[in-house]
Amino acid sequence: MPEFKYKTMGQQFGRRSWAEPWKIKMVEPLRMLTPEERRRAASEAGYNTFLLRSEDVYIDLLTDSGTSAMSDRQWAGLMLGDEAYAGSRNFYRLEDAIRKFYGFKHVVPTHQGRGAEHLISKALIEPGDIIPGNMYFTTTRLHQELAGGTFVDVICAAAHDPTDRSPFKGDVDLDKLEALIRKVGAEKIPYVSLAGTVNMAGGQPVSMANVKALRALTDRHGIRLYLDATRMAENAFFIQEREPGYREKSIAEILKEFCSFTDGCWMSSKKDNLVNIGGWLAVNHEDVFEKARNMVVIYEGLHTYGGMAGRDMEAVAIGIEEMVDEDHIRSRVDQVRYLGTLLLDWGIPIVEPAGGHAIFLDAKRFYPHIPQAQFPAQTLAAELYLDSGIRSMERGNVSAGRDPKTGDHRYPALELTRLTIPRRVYTQAHMDVVAESIKAAFDSRDKTRGLKMVYEPEYLRFFQARFEPLA
Numbered sequence: 001m002p003e004f005k006y007k008t009m010g011q012q013f014g015r016r017s018w019a020e021p022w023k024i025k026m027v028e029p030l031r032m033l034t035p036e037e038r039r040r041a042a043s044e045a046g047y048n049t050f051l052l053r054s055e056d057v058y059i060d061l062l063t064d065s066g067t068s069a070m071s072d073r074q075w076a077g078l079m080l081g082d083e084a085y086a087g088s089r090n091f092y093r094l095e096d097a098i099r100k101f102y103g104f105k106h107v108v109p110t111h112q113g114r115g116a117e118h119l120i121s122k123a124l125i126e127p128g129d130i131i132p133g134n135m136y137f138t139t140t141r142l143h144q145e146l147a148g149g150t151f152v153d154v155i156c157a158a159a160h161d162p163t164d165r166s167p168f169k170g171d172v173d174l175d176k177l178e179a180l181i182r183k184v185g186a187e188k189i190p191y192v193s194l195a196g197t198v199n200m201a202g203g204q205p206v207s208m209a210n211v212k213a214l215r216a217l218t219d220r221h222g223i224r225l226y227l228d229a230t231r232m233a234e235n236a237f238f239i240q241e242r243e244p245g246y247r248e249k250s251i252a253e254i255l256k257e258f259c260s261f262t263d264g265c266w267m268s269s270k271k272d273n274l275v276n277i278g279g280w281l282a283v284n285h286e287d288v289f290e291k292a293r294n295m296v297v298i299y300e301g302l303h304t305y306g307g308m309a310g311r312d313m314e315a316v317a318i319g320i321e322e323m324v325d326e327d328h329i330r331s332r333v334d335q336v337r338y339l340g341t342l343l344l345d346w347g348i349p350i351v352e353p354a355g356g357h358a359i360f361l362d363a364k365r366f367y368p369h370i371p372q373a374q375f376p377a378q379t380l381a382a383e384l385y386l387d388s389g390i391r392s393m394e395r396g397n398v399s400a401g402r403d404p405k406t407g408d409h410r411y412p413a414l415e416l417t418r419l420t421i422p423r424r425v426y427t428q429a430h431m432d433v434v435a436e437s438i439k440a441a442f443d444s445r446d447k448t449r450g451l452k453m454v455y456e457p458e459y460l461r462f463f464q465a466r467f468e469p470l471a
Helices: 035-044 072-078 089-101 113-124 138-146 174-184 208-221 232-242 251-259 286-299 310-323 326-345 376-388 428-443
Strands: 106-110 130-133 150-153 191-195 224-228 264-268 279-283 358-362 393-395 416-420 451-455 466-469
Touching: 035 376, 072 310, 089 106, 089 251, 089 279, 089 310, 106 113, 106 286, 113 138, 113 264, 113 279, 113 286, 130 174, 138 150, 138 191, 174 208, 191 208, 208 224, 208 251, 232 251, 232 326, 279 286, 310 326, 326 358, 326 428, 376 393, 376 416, 376 428, 376 451
Parallel strands: 130 150, 130 191, 191 224, 224 264
Antiparallel strands: 106 279, 264 279, 358 416, 393 416, 451 466
């Protein structure tokens, strides 16, 4: 694929700068600890940024999950919460919004995205099944494994190369998928798991052409296709910008068209939907809906609230409308690009092209002297906190976990440190501070040593593992 070159909002309109398309109504004070205080906090947290207290963090780029700033309309919507146990009017508002913007027939609310992942895995996977997907995501793969399935990566080769500037590095390799189907048999594949903007690959998008071809392939073999729609608004933006024939289509139109090629989706509303809690599962097939609606009562809550308060469902419904606003989505992606451009200008290695929700530092190239067994991405996250109180997170060996059959570490091709930008929270000045901290860590990289793991939980170890610096 040819590499993609983008223009920022300012460049498109002949300006040197751009401004966020919102103004600030309420502020939360930030405080930077002293270097000694940061060293003590990092040590107490076992050099795992997930174990830091938020009050000890200056700029929090751990995740964009549930960290968005809600709009005045969403805050007003909280006052309209119908907290009836059954049949809340806010559920029907949510259902209408999902049908309008995503196009799916049936909706099952959940407390957050992993609740929806759990339901779809329990509903469709039998022990011994194979679930192909365009690169794993941590909680998705774990739910598939706990249901008895095995995830198999069928993403295109470009996704594993952080220097490849192809425009759609989230695409499924159709030949690889076809070969897998021939090998294991279509009857062993309950569905293909497709993520829009692939998180673990650096937030890389899937093209409309790829999902159309994927739909045709799965139809030939009688296999269903389900979508992780967590960041599909951002994926729609990249299609609008990069794919021929979509420049004049709206984000809303592109989103709905993309979803039309799938049988349903699971959603963490804490990302695109611009809320602090919530999620949902939406499907077209009656059999899947009946299973999910029955199971949600066991694991989440009644099928008309699924673990969310009525006011939360109202905020999600409003957030779905706001996420497809053209000014919002462009400013969201351009803020990420702004940070990425600063780093590239200084020669700092990142995943290219910059994704929609985060900048991913390439820890292998950042610390070529630290072997992957000494957790270079985790080391870099710790170093950034020590330098300036900025919280990022590891997406490499620690996140990949262990092979459930052999017990050995998985060593992914990508060893990344993720700086995730919350929506509508930080300004361009914050991005300048972040970039300067990364440069400081980069300038002193030769002196940095790796970490050793001293505590490891059974599941999703990146959340709770503890480390110590190597001498």
